[in-house]
Amino acid sequence: MPAMAQTFDVCIRGAGIVGRTLALLLARERMRVALIAPPQRSQGAPRDVRAYALNLGSRAILESLRCWPDDEHATPVTGMDVFGDLDGRVQFDAASQDVDALAWIVDVPALEQRLAEAVRYQPLVEVVREPVDAPLTAVCEGRASSTRTEFGVAFSVTPYSQSAIATRLRCELPHGGIARQWFTPEGILALLPLAGHEVAVVWSLEQSLVPEWLHSDAQSFTTRLQAISQNTLGQLELIADRASWPLQQAVADRWCGAMAHETRHSWVLAGDAAHNVHPLAGQGLNLGLADVQALARILQERDPWRSTGNTRLLRQYERERKAALAPMGLAMDGLQQLFARPEVPVQRLRNWGMKGFERSGPLKSWMARQAMGLL
Ligand SMILES: Cc1cc2nc3c(=O)[nH]c(=O)nc-3n(C[C@H](O)[C@H](O)[C@H](O)COP(=O)(O)OP(=O)(O)OC[C@H]3O[C@@H](n4cnc5c(N)ncnc54)[C@H](O)[C@@H]3O)c2cc1C
Secondary structure, eight states, X not given: OHHHHTTOSEEEEOOSHHHHHHHHHHHHTTOOEEEEOOSOOOTTSOOOOOEEEEOHHHHHHHHHTTOOOOGXXXXXXXXXXXXXXXXXXXXXXXXXXXXXXXXXXXXXXXXHHHHHHHHHTOTTEEEESSOOOOSEEEEOOOXXXXXHHHTTOOEEEEEEEEEEEEEEEEESSOOTTEEEEEEETTEEEEEEEOSTTEEEEEEEEEGGGHHHHHHSOHHHHHHHHHHHTTTTTOSEEEOSOOEEEEEEEEEESOSEEEOSSOTTOEEEEOGGGTEEOOGGGOOHHHHHHHHHHHHHHXXXXXXXXXXXXXXXXXXXXXXXXXXXXXXXXXXXXXHHHHHHOOOHHHHHHHHHHHHHHHTOHHHHXXXXXXXXXXX
């Protein structure tokens, strides 16, 4: 409908968690939003088995939109226990950081459903099938964004030779609200607490090993995870399908620009369309939600005569968010590389480093607060 086409302030391409959150944040500030979303998922589509570790910053954003899932689907993490591949070990706990929880493990389908419902009841968000004319196009299409490519934006990808297998387990012993991670030369295993005796699994391992563990029988799979996790949670039972994601570190070289066909109109990238980090610290979506919070704030604070496509504002967003991403990307990449090295001296060094870090009061506390989204 060409008459409607003039009425939007922002067109959002991609209705994942980041795109929907942006739509709701902008609509709350009285901006009119077109959100490109595909038709409803078909009944037979597989359920996303993932559960994300979301920090305090993400919780505040989602709560302010009334989209934070109920307690059954958002489990507080009261401690973290990270094991090296020798005797290295690092522990964090919520009490010593003076918070109720270090993070929450959030069921992905439950969160997606809350956001989809909120979008349905927000009259300033119109769900559309095709791009519409708007002063600003926000690209939230995830890591494989075709619009990013169409706009000629370079995406510098560092592929890891690893994929992550995700699934869920029921465990014999209580997890006690502790998120546990084991670094081994073969990969990194994370068991994240869910409601009751269940945990979400994120197992990042060498690509060549992935088909075997994706398709092995349930018994061999749980026996292997029990061995890596040193039987900490007792007998493990597989209770969901397994799915895998190839891992990469990536960043777009430009996060905003002018539209080729209409130079007064602009585009901007957010979430995984702009950056990917290794899931070992569970920060990808936290960064994406912080992106859209910053973008919505900058657009909301603009002078009334400036359009949402004002490039000065968008560059301010790009600078702010690239600065926040840099330390996180470097830390995740460094840790991943350090634990991927099989040589014995490197193994000793990393475990020695973990023990030093464990004793390093202020540095450890700074890292914890950074990961919690408090800095
Ligand atoms: C195994 C694993 C575990 C993870 N764990 C965590 C964690 O614990 N904590 C955390 O913070 N992060 C985690 N992440 C990262 C997190 O998954 C991503 O950062 C997050 O999903 C990015 O959201 P997004 O909305 O930007 O992109 P996506 O989730 O990829 O959504 C993009 C949306 O755009 C749509 N789309 C794509 N192309 C088009 C198009 N051309 N037109 C219209 N729509 C389009 C897609 O269908 C999709 O709906 C994990 C990632 C993996 C792989």
